[in-house]
Amino acid sequence: MKERHKIILDEFYQNAKGVFDRIGDNTLQDIVSLILDAEQIYVLGIGHSGMFGRILSMKLNHVGLKAFTIFDEINPPFTKNDLLIAISQSGGTATVVTLAEKAKKLGGRVLGVTSNENSALGRISDELLKIDRHADDVSFEGLAPIGDKKNQNLLGVLFGFNIYILFYTLVIELAKKREETPDSINVRHANLQ
Numbered sequence: 001m002k003e004r005h006k007i008i009l010d011e012f013y014q015n016a017k018g019v020f021d022r023i024g025d026n027t028l029q030d031i032v033s034l035i036l037d038a039e040q041i042y043v044l045g046i047g048h049s050g051m052f053g054r055i056l057s058m059k060l061n062h063v064g065l066k067a068f069t070i071f072d073e074i075n076p077p078f079t080k081n082d083l084l085i086a087i088s089q090s091g092g093t094a095t096v097v098t099l100a101e102k103a104k105k106l107g108g109r110v111l112g113v114t115s116n117e118n119s120a121l122g123r124i125s126d127e128l129l130k131i132d133r134h135a136d137d138v139s140f141e142g143l144a145p146i147g148d149k150k151n152q153n154l155l156g157v158l159f160g161f162n163i164y165i166l167f168y169t170l171v172i173e174l175a176k177k178r179e180e181t182p183d184s185i186n187v188r189h190a191n192l193q
Helices: 002-020 025-037 048-062 094-105 120-124 152-177 182-186
Strands: 041-045 067-069 083-087 109-114 127-130
Touching (some): 002 152, 025 083, 025 152, 041 048, 048 067, 109 120
Parallel strands (some): 083 109
16 A cells, blocks of 8 residues: 555656646746736636635635635626636536636636647637646556546546646745735634634
8 A cells, every 4th residue: 555655646746747847937927917917816617627726716815815716606796807717627618618708708817727728718718727637758557546548537636636736836926926924824714614
């Protein structure tokens, strides 16, 4: 068990490193600027993408931004000054694409986070963050029980792991740009739980 744990950890690390080596620093800086320019940020994803999207929304609030998760009943209206961060591994999730189109019709901006830049979400987005599902040179022997590079189970796990790391990277960069401190972030954490 312990040996498998080390193998899996190394596979996740090698994969994330290979994927992130392909993302330019200018791309990340453009995304940070896009987020900072928005009055409000709305985050949308279904399934795994939605779970990681909720984490991103929470962390954006922790660094002092006004962020909401789509499908929350208490959200304010989306306006032309707002940003929708739409997350879909395939870029074709019907609900995500439909709401991204609606955000555009309302005059807002859309940041697409997907593995497929040629997808419907890729074409709709004002800015696109392409997150490859896997690095080409990594084999997944430890993760093989849940699938291989052609199997959606493994691809979903890898995409989720990669966006989780990336979202924290963005939040840290946003905190630095906003001159947040651990204390200023800490006071925004939920305390009635």
